[in-house]
Amino acid sequence: xxGYSRKDEGCPRLLDLIPKEKxxxxxxxxxxxxxxxxxxxxxxxxxxxxxxxxxxxxxKNISREKDHESLLPFGYFSPWSSSSGTTPFLQxxxxxxxxxxxxxxxxAVPNSSSSSSSAQKRTAPTPVVGWPPIRSFRKNLANGSSxxxxxxxxxxxxxxxxxxxPIENSPKSLLVKINMDGVxxxxxxxxxxxxxxxKLSFAVDELFRGLLAAQSNFSAVGIKNDEDxxxxxxxxxxxxxxxxxxxxxxxxxxLLIGDVPWHMFVSSVKRLRVLKSSELPTLxxxxxxxxxxxxxxxx
Amino acid sequence: MxxxxxxxxxxxxxxxxxxxxxxxxxxxxxxxLERVLSLLHSHKDRSSVxxxxxxxxxxxxxxxxxxxxxxxxxxxxxxxxxxxxRIKSVTLKxxxxxxxxxxxxxxxxxxxxxxxxxxxxxxxFLEELRLKRMTLSDESLKFLATSFPGFKALSLLSCxxxxxxxxxxxxxxxxxxxxxxxxxxxxxDFGGGWLSCFSENCSSLEVLNFASLSSDVSFDALEKLxxxxxxxxxxxxxKSISLDQLQQLLVQAPQLIELGTGxxxxxxxxxxxxxxxxAFSNCKNLQxxxxxxxxxxxHLPVLYAACASLTFLxxxxxxxxxxxxAKLVAHSPNLRRLWxxxxxxxxxxxxxxxxxxxxxxxxxxPADPFELDLHHGVTEAGFLAVSHxxxxxxxxxxxxxxxxNAAVATIxxxxxxxxxxxxxxMNPGExxxxxxxxxxxxxxxxxxxxxxxxxxxxxxxxxDLTFEYIGRYAKNLETLSVAFAGSSDRGMQCVLQGxxxxxxxxxxxxxxxxxxxxSGVEKYETMRSLWMxxxxxxxxxxxxxxxxxxxxxxEVMRDEGSDDRQADKVYVYRSVAGPRRDAPPFVLTL
Numbered sequence: 010x011x012g013y014s015r016k017d018e019g020c021p022r023l024l025d026l027i028p029k030e031k032x033x034x035x036x037x038x039x040x041x042x043x044x045x046x047x048x049x050x051x052x053x054x055x056x057x058x059x060x061x062x063x064x065x066x067x068x069k070n071i072s073r074e075k076d077h078e079s080l081l082p083f084g085y086f087s088p089w090s091s092s093s094g095t096t097p098f099l100q101x102x103x104x105x106x107x108x109x110x111x112x113x114x115x116x117a118v119p120n121s122s123s124s125s126s127s128a129q130k131r132t133a134p135t136p137v138v139g140w141p142p143i144r145s146f147r148k149n150l151a152n153g154s155s156x157x158x159x160x161x162x163x164x165x166x167x168x169x170x171x172x173x174x175p176i177e178n179s180p181k182s183l184l185v186k187i188n189m190d191g192v193x194x195x196x197x198x199x200x201x202x203x204x205x206x207x208k209l210s211f212a213v214d215e216l217f218r219g220l221l222a223a224q225s226n227f228s229a230v231g232i233k234n235d236e237d238x239x240x241x242x243x244x245x246x247x248x249x250x251x252x253x254x255x256x257x258x259x260x261x262x263x264l265l266i267g268d269v270p271w272h273m274f275v276s277s278v279k280r281l282r283v284l285k286s287s288e289l290p291t292l293x294x295x296x297x298x299x300x301x302x303x304x305x306x307x308x
Numbered sequence: 309m310x311x312x313x314x315x316x317x318x319x320x321x322x323x324x325x326x327x328x329x330x331x332x333x334x335x336x337x338x339x340x341l342e343r344v345l346s347l348l349h350s351h352k353d354r355s356s357v358x359x360x361x362x363x364x365x366x367x368x369x370x371x372x373x374x375x376x377x378x379x380x381x382x383x384x385x386x387x388x389x390x391x392x393x394r395i396k397s398v399t400l401k402x403x404x405x406x407x408x409x410x411x412x413x414x415x416x417x418x419x420x421x422x423x424x425x426x427x428x429x430x431x432x433f434l435e436e437l438r439l440k441r442m443t444l445s446d447e448s449l450k451f452l453a454t455s456f457p458g459f460k461a462l463s464l465l466s467c468x469x470x471x472x473x474x475x476x477x478x479x480x481x482x483x484x485x486x487x488x489x490x491x492x493x494x495x496x497d498f499g500g501g502w503l504s505c506f507s508e509n510c511s512s513l514e515v516l517n518f519a520s521l522s523s524d525v526s527f528d529a530l531e532k533l534x535x536x537x538x539x540x541x542x543x544x545x546x547k548s549i550s551l552d553q554l555q556q557l558l559v560q561a562p563q564l565i566e567l568g569t570g571x572x573x574x575x576x577x578x579x580x581x582x583x584x585x586x587a588f589s590n591c592k593n594l595q596x597x598x599x600x601x602x603x604x605x606x607h608l609p610v611l612y613a614a615c616a617s618l619t620f621l622x623x624x625x626x627x628x629x630x631x632x633x634a635k636l637v638a639h640s641p642n643l644r645r646l647w648x649x650x651x652x653x654x655x656x657x658x659x660x661x662x663x664x665x666x667x668x669x670x671x672x673x674p675a676d677p678f679e680l681d682l683h684h685g686v687t688e689a690g691f692l693a694v695s696h697x698x699x700x701x702x703x704x705x706x707x708x709x710x711x712x713n714a715a716v717a718t719i720x721x722x723x724x725x726x727x728x729x730x731x732x733x734m735n736p737g738e739x740x741x742x743x744x745x746x747x748x749x750x751x752x753x754x755x756x757x758x759x760x761x762x763x764x765x766x767x768x769x770x771x772d773l774t775f776e777y778i779g780r781y782a783k784n785l786e787t788l789s790v791a792f793a794g795s796s797d798r799g800m801q802c803v804l805q806g807x808x809x810x811x812x813x814x815x816x817x818x819x820x821x822x823x824x825x826x827s828g829v830e831k832y833e834t835m836r837s838l839w840m841x842x843x844x845x846x847x848x849x850x851x852x853x854x855x856x857x858x859x860x861x862x863e864v865m866r867d868e869g870s871d872d873r874q875a876d877k878v879y880v881y882r883s884v885a886g887p888r889r890d891a892p893p894f895v896l897t898l
Contacts, residue, residue: 140736142791144409146492147624263497
């Protein structure tokens with residue numbers, strides 16, 4: 010800080026304002042230093058945290074119900090003991106277990122609550138947003154299915170920050186967004202409530218029939234009006250209807266519904282879309298690996 | 309338009325009032341000065357030239373044809389338009405780099421549209437546009453495609469906001485297109501129909517890169533396009549192109565210098581295999597090879613013939629094992645740059661060390677970044693092995709799960725010429741796994757030994773000592789990335805006070821606070837930008853900084869539910885354009 014006062018000469022305003030700030034901050038920095046002391050101290054010396062040493066200051070409003078679950082950024086850490094006498098860095102807020110657990114989106118809360126219990130083993134890593142610093146197009150390269158759930162969670166966490174809507178992925182419901190061409194308002198559908206594509210198709214019909222009716226131009230030819238006021242949305246699964254159901258998977262690809270078993274679909278789907286069949290390129294079935302492909306003919 | 313403008317300029321420089329101009333026009337006519345300056349291409353040189361005197365400033369601005377703007381908010385379209393009348397090529401960079409890792413919310417800004425509108429007015433003969441981390445819509449792409457009749461080259465890296473519909477517009481309207489380079493963007497892929505929009509008269513393509521798009525394209529359209537574009541030198545296709553399709557393309561374009569393959573897994577008949585091998589061996593000019601999705605030892609041998617001339621091998625999409633890599637690099641003695649996944653493990657890197665003595669750049673990406681298992685990936689051993697065999701190494705990006713101070717010290721002794729040292733120990737705050745000490749000495753060794761170091765990314769358990777070292781020794785450092793490191797304000801202060809060439813400083817999750825932020829008050833105007841997120845900075849310090857430095861833009865973003873006093877994300881950058889007018893509500897400009 011000494012260098013600072015030398016530089017103050019040219020900036021009278023800074024001279025007025027900074028020293029006060031400086032004093033206060035220097036004090037707390039020193040306070041922090043003495044509290045955290047030298048590396049011989051076995052208690053926490055070096056840590057990430059504001060001067061009063063409590064990260065939770067940021068996270069006061071975060072629900073305290075989130076407990077020892079996987080929402081801790083530093084869910085695992087190395088099996089160092091204090092035998093080497095060196096400074097355990099992200100450590101010993103043992104208290105952290107009681108204090109509020111931060112939202113994973115907050116990152117960087119040193120978690121040591123499991124240090125005593127699992128000093129020797131690594132627990133599952135909690136996704137820290139944007140860490141490791143890999144761009145999203147590089148993820149999902151490993152071919153193990155074990156990597157999938159973690160990376161899905163990472164994407165969900167990451168997308169919170171980038172303000173995309175994540176899937177709520179709790180065991181009780183799997184709500185995904187569903188949008189329909191021509192209808193500005195989307196819906197959400199709970200995939201756990203259905204166990205087959207047919208049932209999903211019915212659900213889509215129920216969700217959008219009314220909305221579509223409200224949107225559509227009633228002078229269109231050949232509308233069959235049901236009693237409940239709206240044309241039934243049919244043929245979503247086989248391309249025979251006016252609309253076709255597609256989905257976006259965890260890699261961001263758009264795929265037709267129906268190629269994979271239902272449970273596999275549920276594990277990889279991120280959102281649904283109901284597109285006008287006429288807008289889609291002609292469908293050609295039966296490529297080598299039995300997958301449905303979209304034959305993109307020039308428009 | 310040009311002659312009229314030139315006339316005004318001539319009359320002003322020939323005015324008798326200014327002794328400088330008569331003097332210089334006697335000794336050094338404008339035409340000569342301009343002729344000389346038009347040979348200058350580096351924008352840094354041009355900036356220096358423009359500061360010499362008024363005449364030189366004018367001559368430089370009239371002869372500049374390439375514009376480079378490292379931070380789109382540091383200047384405005386109007387200011388640029390006033391200064392440079394004859395621009396043909398523009399490079400624009402937008403969002404802070406940490407936006408690549410989801411640290412910047414969507415709709416943050418860096419929209420290119422207002423720039424395009426200005427370009428259309430002032431630079432109707434614009435030929436090239438290169439954007440990095442900018443937002444652009446399909447409408448912008450359509451506008452671009454239809455506003456510049458001579459438009460030739462479009463390169464989009466890490467951009468977002470558009471879809472393949474926008475690409476359709478480019479393919480349809482840009483009749484003289486030589487370059488379409490779409491990399492790693494957040495793009496809505498509505499299908500590969502855009503490729504079919506190239507007119508049958510289009511034969512000018514030299515660069516076509518659509519490797520990061522996922523949808524199928526019409527192979528027929530692609531093949532015809534490749535066939536008629538005789539000047540094609542860079543072709544990077546996407547996963548949808550199969551091996552036998554690749555063979556057909558290579559037959560049409562043996563002159564390729566850079567090739568990105570499609571999927572490298574397919575059941576081939578022996579005849580097809582042979583044809584593919586032949587096709588590769590006919591590519592005598594191949595210097596760069598990438599793609600290779602799902603490549604296995606079954607098909608890799610077809611590449612061997614082409615490997616001899618390779619200088620850059622990008623295997624970062626291929627989950628190769630060490631033996632597979634070994635064979636490939638054994639055939640590639642001329643490699644200068646190698647990118648791999650850590651599936652090759654230390655053993656694979658050893659073979660790199662022994663096969664590629666000319667290697668200058670190595671990048672090792674993690675195949676499974678969230679996997680904890682220590683038995684996968686690379687360690688310090690692999691890095692050491694490469695450093696023993698590749699003494700010319702000067703660029704490294706290394707993702708690993710364990711490292712030691714001793715290993716890094718040895719590595720930089722072997723390779724003292726590092727200019728870019730980016731080490732990512734993936735577990736935040738990980739110490740030296742053998743000694744349990746912080747990794748301070750590792751980075752100390754790097755900065756002490758590698759005097760040409762321009763870019764450094766640190767990781768692992770680090771105290772302020774690391775930053776003391778950096779401040780003391782890293783005199784050529786321009787870019788520093790810090791995450792989960794440091795013990796106090798002192799760390800950041802050392803860097804700000806000690807690194808004279810620092811231009812970009814990005815910090816996340818580190819205990820640097822207000823004192824640290826404010827210690828750089830005079831420094832930030834010499835830098836492009838500062839990013840601090842999840843540190844200890846408060847709003848009051850940010851306000852102070854903003855108040856005292858009017859030519860700095862101080863922008864704060866707060867996380868949901870956080871304390872009102874905390875400045876969760878701070879982005880500080882110099883600007884002559886004042887605070888930006890397009891900031892969304894979640895960006896507070898102080």
